[in-house]
Amino acid sequence: MMNLRRVLACLILLAVLVLAIVIWRHGRSLDPVEVLEALPEQVDLSLEKLHYTQNEEGRRSWTLDAERAEYQRDTGLAELGDLSLTLYESGRFGDVSMTAEHGTLQQEQRLVEAWGNVVVTTATGERLTTERLIYDGGKKLLTTDEPVTITNRRMELKGTGLQGNLEQGRMLLKKDIWMLLLPEERKAESDE
Amino acid sequence: AELPKPSSLPIEVTANQLEADQQKRQAIFTGDVVAKQGDVTLYGDKMVVYQLDGQEQVDRLEVFGHVRVVQLDRTATAERAVYRQVAETLTLYGNAEVHQGQNRVAGDEIIVYLRENRSLVKSGDSGRVKAILFPQQKQEQQ
Numbered sequence: 001m002m003n004l005r006r007v008l009a010c011l012i013l014l015a016v017l018v019l020a021i022v023i024w025r026h027g028r029s030l031d032p033v034e035v036l037e038a039l040p041e042q043v044d045l046s047l048e049k050l051h052y053t054q055n056e057e058g059r060r061s062w063t064l065d066a067e068r069a070e071y072q073r074d075t076g077l078a079e080l081g082d083l084s085l086t087l088y089e090s091g092r093f094g095d096v097s098m099t100a101e102h103g104t105l106q107q108e109q110r111l112v113e114a115w116g117n118v119v120v121t122t123a124t125g126e127r128l129t130t131e132r133l134i135y136d137g138g139k140k141l142l143t144t145d146e147p148v149t150i151t152n153r154r155m156e157l158k159g160t161g162l163q164g165n166l167e168q169g170r171m172l173l174k175k176d177i178w179m180l181l182l183p184e185e186r187k188a189e190s191d192e
Numbered sequence: 193a194e195l196p197k198p199s200s201l202p203i204e205v206t207a208n209q210l211e212a213d214q215q216k217r218q219a220i221f222t223g224d225v226v227a228k229q230g231d232v233t234l235y236g237d238k239m240v241v242y243q244l245d246g247q248e249q250v251d252r253l254e255v256f257g258h259v260r261v262v263q264l265d266r267t268a269t270a271e272r273a274v275y276r277q278v279a280e281t282l283t284l285y286g287n288a289e290v291h292q293g294q295n296r297v298a299g300d301e302i303i304v305y306l307r308e309n310r311s312l313v314k315s316g317d318s319g320r321v322k323a324i325l326f327p328q329q330k331q332e333q334q
Contacts, residue, residue, distance in 0.1 A: 092214050154248045159210060169214025177210045177221060181203040181241075181250060 045071040050080070054110060054137055062087045062137060064105060064112060078105040085112055085135060090166035094123025098133065110137030126152045130162070140167050148173070153185040201230040203250065203277075207239070217243040227253060227275075232282070232306060234275060235260040252276045259284070261304075266292045268304060280306045288313075297323040 050069035054061045068081035080103040087096040101116030112135045120128040120142070130148040135141075142164040150157040161174030208223025218240055221227075225239040237257030244251040253275040255261075261268040261275075261282055271286030281303055284290070288302040290311055300316035313321045 157210075171210075171212045173210040173212075175208055177205070177207040179203075179205045179210070179219075179221075181205070183200050183202060183249075185248075 044073040096122045156180045203229045232263045
């Protein structure tokens with residue numbers, strides 16, 4: 001009887017030993033998976049498809065969308081990729097939209113800086129193109145030191161350095177002004 | 193061939209600086225201003241472009257400071273000028289003079305009819321109109 005019990009004990013011991021070896025070998029073949037992709041050092045939060053709305057006096061003032069955003073808590077700055085900014089009810093221009101390849105959002109100061117193929121279009125048909133543009137949500141100002149081109153169906157205007165208040169409908173172009181005023185409206189591409 | 197009406201021609205402007213005010217429907221150009229439409233070119237220190245109310249069309253251009261207007265062989269100079277493209281007139285104010293070849297007229301106010309070879313010269317209470325006109329024949333001899 002004693003022999004049988006001893007044999008059984010050996011068998012159990014052997015089984016446990018084999019199991020331990022299998023687990024140990026399996027465990028070694030797998031490198032620990034990077035659970036979280038390593039964020040650049042100064043970035044606290046990395047987002048995709050950012051959607052940010054600024055409300056003022058209970059009314060939607062502007063909306064910022066970006067394909068990519070990297071937020072730094074200490075500076076309060078978000079670096080943006082492929083952004084689109086919509087300014088609602090901007091005076092006589094109606095809704096105004098701006099797109100650009102790169103940008104930053106400083107939330108506290110309500111400041112959006114955009115660069116790289118910046119295009120601004122208005123509901124009333126104006127179109128502005130430049131390489132860099134800053135929108136100050138506090139002062140409602142669009143500013144740049146770069147050359148700009150502004151067109152609508154009757155006019156083409158070029159200059160360098162802009163300061164524009166959309167709500168008041170006032171704009172200053174600082175130098176190198178060239179303008180062509182057409183007697184009639186140009187046909188829109190879609191009309192031709 | 194009949195000359196195109198100015199209002200059917202584009203206006204090209206160059207300047208150092210521009211201030212535009214949508215509500216006032218004005219654009220103020222300053223610094224070496226040159227505005228060209230068809231055969232008329234305006235030069236001045238400052239120019240204000242006024243749009244017609246409720247329309248995008250230009251009503252008039254007002255030019256200030258060292259004003260000079262050239263149209264083919266006619267040159268006008270003044271302190272201020274108002275160019276009304278629909279009426280096709282150019283009104284000159286302040287030491288206004290128009291030169292055409294050797295002919296010269298001067299007054300306090302001159303209205304130049306751009307589509308006609310005609311000008312109306314007025315003098316204010318400051319003096320009389322002056323005109324120096326050379327008979328066509330004499331002009332060709334010289």
